[in-house]
Amino acid sequence: MIESLGLFDRQVAEELFAIHPEWQAFARAEDDCGENALIVSLRAPNPRIKEPLVITTEEQEVSVFFDTYHGHFNELNDGALSLAEKITSDQYSIVSFWRDAQFCCSSLCENSALPSSNDDYPYANRIVFRSWSGEHDKELSCIGRD
Structure with missing residues (x-):
């Protein structure tokens, strides 16, 4: 799957899965204007959360979505990874x-x-x-x- 991603998306995927290899099982590639973007969907154990936490590289930015909140970042280590970890660590x-x-x-x-x-x-x-x-x-x- 990583090989099918665009250059930016592949770089983010490699960085992300080097830190969280277990998240690769929840990843997929999705067309984004002719180039595949990374989509990682992590299901929360909380039954009140209907949609998964999503990390995406669509539109050449890294975005993190959870419940009613989201953030957009220039790269994974520009706050996106930190945001996802703050949420999934339950802190x-x-x-x-x-x-x-x-x-x-x-x-x-x-x-x-x-x-x-x-x-x-x-x-x-x-x-x-x-x-x-x-x-x-x-x-x-x-x-x-x-």
């Missing part, structure tokens, strides 16, 4: 802010520093926490301000 959670059923924004937070209020995003009336294992999952209702 960080995704914190998403909602106003009723409307998604407002999300952020990555260390589990020891999860917010206890909507002070950072006062419009929200609900805060949802999602972690890799589910150990840190919770929902917090709060009073949203307009």
Whole structure:
């Protein structure tokens, strides 16, 4: 599969699998404008997380997606690998802010520093926490301000 990737995508794959060879079992190549990009899909053990954590090299950048959060990077070691490891190590959670059923924004937070209020995003009336294992999952209702 690695041989079928474009040059940038192959370089990212080789770097990633040198550090996490176990992730190669979850990798595939996918067409990206005539050149194959790397897609790695890691299923979280948390049953509340419906979609896998995805690392992709589409459009000549490394992107990491998990729950309602994502990041885009110029290369694997420009923060993409760190982001994936922070999530899969269960040291960080995704914190998403909602106003009723409307998604407002999300952020990555260390589990020891999860917010206890909507002070950072006062419009929200609900805060949802999602972690890799589910150990840190919770929902917090709060009073949203307009």
